Amino acid sequence: MRPILSDVIANERLRARLGDELLAGKLSHAYILSGEGGFGKHTLALHLAAALVCEHQKDAHKALPCLECPTCRKILAGNSPDVIYVNRGDKATLGIDPIRELRQDVYIPPNDLSVKVYIIEDAHLMTPQAQNAFLLTLEEPPPYVLFLLLCENPSLMLETIRSRAPVMRLEPVPNELILQYICKKVPEARRMLEDDRGALEELVVAADGSIGRALELLDPKLYKPLSERREIARAFARLCASPKNTGDAMRLLNSLGSRRDELIEQFGTILLCLRDLLLCKQTENAPLCFFSDREEASSLAYTFTTPALLSLCDSVSDATDRLRANANVRLTVTALAQDCNLL
Ligand SMILES: [Zn+2]
Structure with a gap:
């Protein structure tokens, strides 16, 4: 035909x-x-x-x-x-x-x-x-x-x-077709497929059926590379676990980003990280989607209580909702930092 x-x-x-x-x-x-x-x-x-x-x-x-x-x-x-x-x-x-x-x-x-x-x-x-x-x-x-x-x-x-x-x-595009498409069109996606397939798959899930969104997420001019967002998410979790250090907290808050859509993406990555930590606390062999190194996840999870992790997840989810509802970006980040006892 x-x-x-x-x-x-x-x-x-x-x-x-x-x-x-x-x-x-x-x-x-x-x-x-x-x-x-x-x-x-x-x-x-x-x-x-x-x-x-x-x-x-x-x-x-x-x-x-x-x-x-x-x-x-x-x-x-x-x-x-x-x-x-x-x-x-x-x-x-x-x-x-x-x-x-x-x-x-x-x-x-x-x-x-x-x-x-x-x-x-x-x-x-x-x-x-x-x-x-x-x-x-x-x-x-x-x-x-x-x-x-x-x-x-x-x-x-x-x-x-x-x-x-x-x-x-038009229907949402299935994940495997998004993956094929971006690997065909974008060299960075091909590189990730070789070096960090998990991160690329996570990006495809975050694109939520939209090829345009997947391409945006791959664009370094619009978003930090996923590897950097993941590093920031780890730093966020470590800082929440450790005693207050205002200098580190300020540096971290500045690294989160300043644009609404950029922050929403970053908060999504932080939530994935926190959910992995929660899973680690609940069962030994739970499948993790953020951490590839289970040792690292377990030892970080050990520094939190379960209620503390739940409360962090709530705070980050609330901040995401507020950003989506058009709340002031800077005030939302400050409120989140206070909720998480970073400031
Ligand atoms: Zn023609």
Whole structure:
């Protein structure tokens, strides 16, 4: 069978449905591509756009899109003037202005392709006013137009939009496919696979079904390498076990990170470390997921009582919840340090 949209990972049913509609020439003129951040909405949108105009579209022996012809390459590189992004810029919502621009632009025929594809990012953040304006275009679009609304929560879209744009729901990507993908694309992931497979697997679990998230976690510009986060987590546990030393505590607190998402990641690693210590206290042969050296885990666990470990886990979980609920970053770290008797 001809591979269609095969570079989009997982999501077989969704790809099969879009593939059938594509080959039968029965694509809708609008789709809502729904899924959490990093689930592959952008990739699917670009590959669908390329599949529509791929120069090998009639060649049943080639994958569709072929990803090799000049048209496919231009689209995937983001260089086609007929694939147009609509987004909210630095605003919190997608307001009426970009939609007004779209409504004017839509009647200008395509430049060099047979279609014009509008990729509307964060469509769930469209204001009701913008959605109503968009609806007018969606009701009677020019024949060459395809709207792809990327959306994390379709229930925030007006029913009238949802009834005209089928919702295509992207599923979380299974862990083994994330692992394969990042090892194919990122040299650092291949290095970890050789040197520290456990850490790479932990990163995949933390990505929670999202390829985009896995790639972010591997990006040293965004996050500290996992090995460093693990070292900080160990230091945190050791410091909680030992008598107060304000200098060490301050150094540790500064090393935790300053960005909200970075701290949430770091707290997650600390929790894994603390849970291993708790397990060590309960049974001798419990499977550990943070420590590879059981001796190290046991001797560190020995310095805590079980209630003390439980209370540390609670404090770190609470701090994570507060960060997720948008609490002030610095105050949250200070409160955590006090909860854990570090300061
Ligand atoms: Zn092509």
